[in-house]
Amino acid sequence: MKKILLLFFVVFSAATFSQTVERTISLKDAETNLPIEDATVFVLKTKQTLITNSKGIASFVITGASNIQISHTSYVGITIKSTNLKAGETVFFLKSNVNNLEEIIITKKHPQKILKTLVENSINKLTIPARLKVYSREFFKMDGVYSYYNDGLLNFQISGKPNSIDTNILVEQNRSYGLIEKEISADLLGYNLNDIMENYYKFKYLNPLLESAAKKEFDFIIKTYSINKDYYIMSVVPLDNAKGLLDNFSIIYDNKDKIIIEVSAVLSAATLAKMEDKTTVGSKNIYKSFFKTIYRKTEAEYYLVSSKEEIGFERVDKKKKTDIEVRNYFITTNFSNQSFSFKENEVFKDKTLFNKSNVILSNYWSTSGLTATDEEQEIVNTLDDTE
Helix, strand or coil: CHHHHHHHHHHHHHHHHHCEEEEEEEEEECCCCCECCCCEEEECCCCEEEECCCCCEEEEEEECCCEEEEEECCEEEEEEEHHHCCCCEEEEEECCCCCCCCCECCCCCCHHHHHHHHHHHHHHHCCCCEEEEEEEEEEEEECCEEEEEEEEEEEEEEEEECCEEEEEEEEEEEEEEECCCCCCCHHHCCCCCCCHHHHHHCCHHHHHHHCCCHHHHEEEEEEECCCCCCEEEEEEEECCCCCCCCEEEEEEEECCCCEEEEEEEEECHHHHHHCCCCCCCCCEEEEEEEEEEEEEECCCCEEEEEEEEEEEEEEECCCCEEEEEEEEEEEEEEEECCCCCCCHHHCCCCCCCCCCCCECCCCHHHHCCCCCCHHHHHHHHHHHHHC
16 A cells, blocks of 8 residues: 555656646846846756846746756846746846946957957857747837737748858747838838848947947947956947937957857937937938847857847828837747758748738747736737737
8 A cells, every 4th residue: 555655656746747837937136126127047958048028027838847047247147946936926136246346447459449359259159050949029119009019939040151141030930910001111110030140140230339430439448347257348438529329339248258248239318419300201310229139158159149129210201200119029049059951932031020921829929038018918919909
């Protein structure tokens, strides 16, 4: 009888231990109690990558036990066990050392030259070939009202050489909701999937800082990074006499390996204040612009983890002005250095998912690596009802 009970206990325990469960992690600042956005949550067992949303939330499905690594460039990273996660939401508090003094680094080389070296080295060290399973999400707002949404699960196969990459895209699933007025060009809908990986893998968004004229337009400053002795942060901000719409850049990089870990840029309020509105029909008056990219480095791999872009502008039409805002998310949920096989007619060649028919085989957005906030989910539900 004891043997039967013991056998039952072992079988029951194994079944319980291996069952698939959904878990939610909430990350908060240990001092302010505020949510931590854009933290990377990496599940070691499945190699799934997640990014916390604006509420500091990341939800995922896991079978069995696994260690989970949590990292953020502004916080001390932690490793947790999935068995310690509760049903529902488990809150973790991360410690920040932002109060520590950051020392300015004095260099013999101009920081712009250092940035050129960082870009070149990062391009050469990015893992190629690579297979990225990516979740893409886009929100489109017109005249203050959300009018379009799309998301999709895509596979990017990157091959070739660092300075000459080739990208093939296979779309697994996608969905689109909402209606767009005819005069709204599909080109306004954010990501151009055909060249997006080339932009990220060649760091093209940093090109304005690499031009010789940039020394006359920007101030370059390098500082130590308070929470990680191996990281430096380069701040690049427009000078007072600079002309045009210019961004404030922040580049966090590994000073030992000379590779870029994170880049963010936001439209400079100072340069925006000096700009006069354009009045020509078809022109755009930009009032908001932001992007952030995060890269992941392990002992053997270096690849894009996520990007986030927002832009807001007023378009001048014949009889009125149209306010347009686009918000995009791009998350690498799984990475592999192996290639996948495909047929040429399976390759996605359009610029966006805008006109692609919906293909929904599963609730792929629930395990996308980016949990929708209540506000975002309400937007999707509203557009779905409208459709």
